[in-house]
Amino acid sequence: MFKLLGRLAVVDDSGRAINVRAARQQAILAVLVLRPGEVVAIDRLISELWQDVPPATAKASLQTYVYRLRRALSPLAVNGVDLATMGNGYILTVPDRAVDIRAFQAAVAEGSDALTEGEAKLAAKLLREALAMWRGPVVPEIDVELVRDERRRLDELHLTARELCVEAELRLGHHNRVIPELERLVEAHPFRESSWAMLLHALAHRGRRAEALAAYRRMRDILNDELGIEPADELRRQHQDILRGNNALIME
The missing domain is CATH 1.25.40.10 (Tetratricopeptide repeat domain)
Incomplete structure (x- = not known):
C-alpha cells in the first residue's frame, strides 16, 4: 500500500514497512505514484527535484535514485507493482487498490x-x-x-x-x-x-x-x-x- 494522505509510507501486504529513506527518492516515488501508468520524463523529474538549478550530475543522480527505488519496491512485484524505464522516462504500474x-x-x-x-x-x-x-x-x-x-x-x-x-x-x-x-x-x-x-x-x-x-x-x-x-x-x-x-x- 502506498500511503500519501499524510506522511509518505509504503507497506507490503503483511504491514511491513518498505523503507524509502532519501528525500529525493521519496519525491520521485510521490511523483510517480501521483502519475500512475504514465511515463514521467527524466527532464520533468529533474525539474521537480532540482527546480531551476539542476547540477551537471542531475541525470546520473536521478538514475541512481531510481535504481535504489526499484530495489526497495521489488518485494511488491507480486502485488502488481512495477517501476520500469520507458523511452526517456519512468513509469510506475500500481493497482488502484494499493494507493490510498x-x-x-x-x-x-x-x-x-x-x-x-x-x-x-x-x-x-x-x-x-x-x-x-x-x-x-x-x-x-x-x-x-x-x-x-x-x-x-x-x-x-x-x-x-x-x-x-x-x-x-x-x-x-x-x-x-x-x-x-x-x-x-x-x-x-x-x-x-x-x-x-x-x-x-x-x-x-x-x-x-x-x-x-x-x-x-x-x-x-x-x-x-x-x-x-x-x-x-x-x-x-x-x-x-x-x-x-x-x-x-x-x-x-
Missing part, C-alpha cells in the same frame, strides 16, 4: 453519487469511510510542484467530503450530531458559505434560533470585514426565514 489517494477519491465519488440519488444513509457510510482514510495533507514533507498541486486539490476534496458527509447526516435528521463539526468547519474555513448555510440550518432546526442568528451575524461580519462583500442571496433568504421562525429544511 485513489481509494479516497473513489469513496468520495461514490458517496457523492449516493447523496445525489437520495441514498443519504449509504452516502454517510461511504463518506465516513473516505474521511477515515485521511491522515493529513498529501505528503507534507515533500516540496515539489506536482505534489504541491495535488496537495491543494486533495485538501479541497477532503473539505468537500466533510461537507457532503454533514449534508448526508442532516438529511438523516442528525442535526445535533453535526453541529460541532460544522463549528469546526466554519472556524477553519470562515469564507466557506456552504458550511455556514448548513450550520444555520442545523441550529434553526433544533430550535436554537438565537444561536443561528448570532452565527449569521458572525459570518456577515467576517465576509464584510475581510472580503468587503455581503452574504449570498440564498444565505440572506435563509436569515430572513430564521427571523420569521420558518425552520423549513434548506436541503430537500
